[in-house]
Amino acid sequence: MSADAAHKNYWQTSDVIFGLPFLLAILLDFMRPLPLPGGVPRAVYILLGVVLIAAGAALITLARREFSQHGQPTDPGGATSRIVASGVFSISRNPLYLGVACFVAGLALAFNLAWALLLLLPSLVLCHIVLIRPEERYLEAKFGQEYRAYAGTVRRWLGRKSVRIPNDQG
Numbered sequence: 001m002s003a004d005a006a007h008k009n010y011w012q013t014s015d016v017i018f019g020l021p022f023l024l025a026i027l028l029d030f031m032r033p034l035p036l037p038g039g040v041p042r043a044v045y046i047l048l049g050v051v052l053i054a055a056g057a058a059l060i061t062l063a064r065r066e067f068s069q070h071g072q073p074t075d076p077g078g079a080t081s082r083i084v085a086s087g088v089f090s091i092s093r094n095p096l097y098l099g100v101a102c103f104v105a106g107l108a109l110a111f112n113l114a115w116a117l118l119l120l121l122p123s124l125v126l127c128h129i130v131l132i133r134p135e136e137r138y139l140e141a142k143f144g145q146e147y148r149a150y151a152g153t154v155r156r157w158l159g160r161k162s163v164r165i166p167n168d169q170g
Contacts, residue, residue: 021120051106059088
């Protein structure tokens with residue numbers, strides 16, 4: 001972990017924030033199985049799960065590739081030397097976390113792990129508090145207006161913000 005980084009501890013990673021609750025979900029499923037809601041054919045859950053797994057893997061791969069092309073670390077403990085706003089980062093400020101969340105949700109659906117879906121909610125809250133907010137503070141302190149401009153046009157999770165152009169016609 002770098003002294004000039006948003007995160008200083010190993011546990012401040014998506015592996016821990018999403019991985020431990022997922023492992024707990026598997027344990028809970030063995031102890032007290034909790035199936036996904038009925039009324040939906042199992043094949044639909046599996047198909048949706050596969051789509052989410054693929055989308056999550058694609059987001060993670062594209063984000064890591066974009067970081068690599070710009071010489072930036074993918075480890076949240078590494079120091080950042082520039083804002084990456086191209087590629088998948090032009091539609092999400094957090095494509096790695098979004099990718100992991102999609103991947104976990106996909107696994108939960110594909111393997112009938114309702115516990116994993118339930119524990120994904122606190123994981124997302126922890127992700128916001130433990131990972132995203134410190135990263136945003138770090139990036140704003142380090143890059144100032146450049147980061148604020150980026151954050152003003154790209155949403156935290158997914159999508160671009162509409163930029164309003166003032167109407168000079170009075």
